[in-house]
Amino acid sequence: MPDICFCFEVHQPYRLNSNFNKALTKSKKFEELFDIYFNNEWNKTILKRVAEKCYIPATELILESIDKFKQEKKKFKVSFSLSGVLIEQLERWMPKVLDLFKQLIKTDCVELLNQTYYHSLSSLFQTKQEFIEQIILHKSLIKDLFNYESKIFENTEFIYNNSIAKTLEKLGFKGVFTEGAERILLWRSPNYIYKAKEANLLLLLRNSRLSDDIAFRFSARNWIEWPLTADKYAAWLSATPGQCINIFIDYETFGEHQWKETGIFEFLKWLPIEVLKYENLEFKTPSELISFHKPVDEIDVHDFNTVSWADTERSTNAWLGNEMQKTSFNALVKLEPYVKKTMKKDIIKLWRLLQISDHLYYMYAKPDASGIVHGYFSQQPPVKVFWTFITILSDFYEKVAENLNEPEKTFLKLLRVVPPEEAFHFHENGKYINLSAHSLEEFKNMLLFASNYSILFHTACKHFEKWIKNVIGDQELADKLSKIEGNTVEELRQNLYKCVNERLTQISTIKNI
Numbered sequence: 001m002p003d004i005c006f007c008f009e010v011h012q013p014y015r016l017n018s019n020f021n022k023a024l025t026k027s028k029k030f031e032e033l034f035d036i037y038f039n040n041e042w043n044k045t046i047l048k049r050v051a052e053k054c055y056i057p058a059t060e061l062i063l064e065s066i067d068k069f070k071q072e073k074k075k076f077k078v079s080f081s082l083s084g085v086l087i088e089q090l091e092r093w094m095p096k097v098l099d100l101f102k103q104l105i106k107t108d109c110v111e112l113l114n115q116t117y118y119h120s121l122s123s124l125f126q127t128k129q130e131f132i133e134q135i136i137l138h139k140s141l142i143k144d145l146f147n148y149e150s151k152i153f154e155n156t157e158f159i160y161n162n163s164i165a166k167t168l169e170k171l172g173f174k175g176v177f178t179e180g181a182e183r184i185l186l187w188r189s190p191n192y193i194y195k196a197k198e199a200n201l202l203l204l205l206r207n208s209r210l211s212d213d214i215a216f217r218f219s220a221r222n223w224i225e226w227p228l229t230a231d232k233y234a235a236w237l238s239a240t241p242g243q244c245i246n247i248f249i250d251y252e253t254f255g256e257h258q259w260k261e262t263g264i265f266e267f268l269k270w271l272p273i274e275v276l277k278y279e280n281l282e283f284k285t286p287s288e289l290i291s292f293h294k295p296v297d298e299i300d301v302h303d304f305n306t307v308s309w310a311d312t313e314r315s316t317n318a319w320l321g322n323e324m325q326k327t328s329f330n331a332l333v334k335l336e337p338y339v340k341k342t343m344k345k346d347i348i349k350l351w352r353l354l355q356i357s358d359h360l361y362y363m364y365a366k367p368d369a370s371g372i373v374h375g376y377f378s379q380q381p382p383v384k385v386f387w388t389f390i391t392i393l394s395d396f397y398e399k400v401a402e403n404l405n406e407p408e409k410t411f412l413k414l415l416r417v418v419p420p421e422e423a424f425h426f427h428e429n430g431k432y433i434n435l436s437a438h439s440l441e442e443f444k445n446m447l448l449f450a451s452n453y454s455i456l457f458h459t460a461c462k463h464f465e466k467w468i469k470n471v472i473g474d475q476e477l478a479d480k481l482s483k484i485e486g487n488t489v490e491e492l493r494q495n496l497y498k499c500v501n502e503r504l505t506q507i508s509t510i511k512n513i
Contacts, residue, residue, distance in 0.1 A: 058251065
């Protein structure tokens with residue numbers, strides 16, 4: 001008798017201002033940068049559209065279905081995971097939607113899950129302090145707004161590994177959702193409760209096939225099972241073995257990704273009716289699942305094998321799969337100690353808004369099936385997204401530095417990322433060799449990958465020291481680089497690398513950071 005756990009991810013990011021101009025931020029206070037870094041007219045328009053097409057009609061329909069079964073022994077139950085930045089936008093532009101969610105909570109048939117406030121990748125930071133702080137922020141928001149506390153967690157896009165599980169256990173969570181990916185399950189089924197490796201935390205695994213049947217294949221006329229009706233889907237659920245079937249999809253599936261004309265709302269209307277016709281099916285919330293079912297096995301997910309629900313790879317490549325994404329992520333991570341040292345709420349909040357995972361998701365550049373999905377959400381070329389993000393982040397670095405005392409102010413300026421037009425682009429025979437450095441750290445790493453000819457060419461033309469001096473602003477390092485020699489190209493490369501690495505080590509070992 002599998003229990004049905006029906007869950008929805010509800011999230012909208014703050015989208016960046018693609019027309020950002022650094023001149024606009026001159027002499028601006030940090031509280032004024034929000035409307036310069038982000039295109040909030042666009043964000044408002046998108047939120048209102050999604051609310052009218054999805055949030056309002058879908059939530060009203062769920063309320064009707066819950067009310068239909070309120071006197072019955074078997075009830076219709078669902079769960080939601082709302083990001084903090086989505087709630088902020090609803091409070092500002094569509095408070096009616098929040099009122100509907102408050103009505104849902106009062107039915108006692110709806111469970112709210114916790115996640116990171118900023119729907120970020122903070123769980124992948126080397127230290128987990130930022131991850132913990134964002135979880136606490138989200139817990140406080142849900143408590144204040146809905147008077148609700150949850151013991152179930154859903155990390156950004158289901159990102160999960162053993163170290164994340166240990167952190168969640170320490171925070172008092174009892175269960176966490178993640179993807180039922182084959183590479184972590186091996187021969188096992190996602191339709192059971194599992195235990196985390198070396199942590200007292202239970203795993204709820206998404207049934208990706210049955211979830212994606214609704215989220216992605218519902219309106220695909222070339223799909224052999226089209227059209228998908230509620231009675232057909234309920235029959236599939238009834239015939240599926242296991243303890244529980246976790247159906248977890250984006251809430252925007254209803255009316256936004258799958259338009260009203262596809263029949264998606266009729267599907268949602270009739271699904272609880274068709275499911276509850278079966279004696280062996282019942283809706284349960286995540287908390288009810290983990291209290292009712294015992295774990296059947298243990299799941300071991302090492303950090304190098306981190307799982308998510310994104311794309312066909314079910315990994316972190318959706319956000320960290322190319323150099324643009326890695327450059328952006330690393331630049332965000334390196335800002336943490338400096339941002340927090342300012343102890344200014346506006347600065348910390350802006351940094352966290354730049355952490356929203358969608359920014360990196362939009363930089364996915366592979367021309368494959370996953371790329372089509374990324375492009376659908378982004379509506380912009382990935383390179384343009386990267387240029388916008390790094391240009392804004394470079395400006396933010398400078399603004400943060402101005403709020404620090406010496407020597408941190410000087411060193412942060414040296415560590416900053418620079419916009420693409422100021423990056424160091426490695427060449428060979430007059431042609432760009434697809435290697436660029438947007439920071440001193442990246443420059444050090446690129447020295448190891450540049451061709452021998454490129455190293456010789458740039459050294460002979462004194463390009464390295466000129467860039468360090470004129471763009472990065474490190475006269476001391478530029479002078480040292482100008483004196484670097486080597487009996488072979490490889491020796492020259494290693495000496496250059498050593499010189500830059502020593503300078504970075506000097507900066508990173510400042511006692512006050």
